Amino acid sequence: MPVTTATTTAEDTLYVYGIAPAGVRAPRRPGVDGAPVRLLTGAGLCAAVSDAPARLRPRRRDLLAHQGVLDELVAQGPLLPMRFGVLSPDPGVLEAQLRSDAGHLTRQLESLRGRVELNVKGSVVPGCFVELVRRDQGLRELARRTRQKPDYEANVRLGEAIARGVRREARRAARDVLAHLAPFAERTVHGPTDDEQVLSTSFLLPAADEARFREAVAARARRWGDRLALGVTGPLPCYSFVDQRPAPAGR
Structure with missing residues (x-):
């Protein structure tokens, strides 16, 4: 236009x-x-x-x-x-x-x-440090050294390492969410993400499949709720799937 x-x-x-x-x-x-x-x-x-x-x-x-x-x-x-x-x-x-x-x-x-656009966003859930440290040998060793010789810099290093691990776990959960939701969609468009919002994807799917899609999101939210906070917005006008080419006359 x-x-x-x-x-x-x-x-x-x-x-x-x-x-x-x-x-x-x-x-x-x-x-x-x-x-x-x-x-x-x-x-x-x-x-x-x-x-x-x-x-x-x-x-x-x-x-x-x-x-x-x-x-x-x-x-x-x-x-x-x-x-x-x-x-x-x-x-x-x-x-x-x-x-x-x-x-x-x-x-x-x-x-x-007959299609709808639904947008799914996923944000990092800070927490579950004990479980994360238990699974990660590197974090366990860093936590052990920090307990043995606690100081400000050691605590900062441990905190940063845990934060990186939490984000890593959230991104892994986001990949699993996408893998389970993608089969519902005819097309997907990925939006911008950052260290806190690790998932932002729009899905174009038949309107008849909306209920099943939401059930699948809810199932993934239960699976990864300790690491990834999921939310669904829509149905939306299909902004993400409109191609305005060819170039409008008079632009």
């Missing part, structure tokens, strides 16, 4: 929420800045839009309005959602884009029909 991120907008600029097959109902709830949402239709597709605000900022009420519009649309069928802040310079540009990219956009919509 034509994308602009700005704090000020021209008079004809449209705020774009997403692309859906033609025939969906316009969302009833107001959009960003309280503007009514309408549909621009062309080539068997429609774009959900509203007048862009004079100043576009990521205020909480506008973020919630954006999400609410997407929720109404995705409840009706497949949707190519836009992230907050996508603008089109005028209706003509957007309608031309729908026509020129109709094949590409339609194929994507069909690939998402």
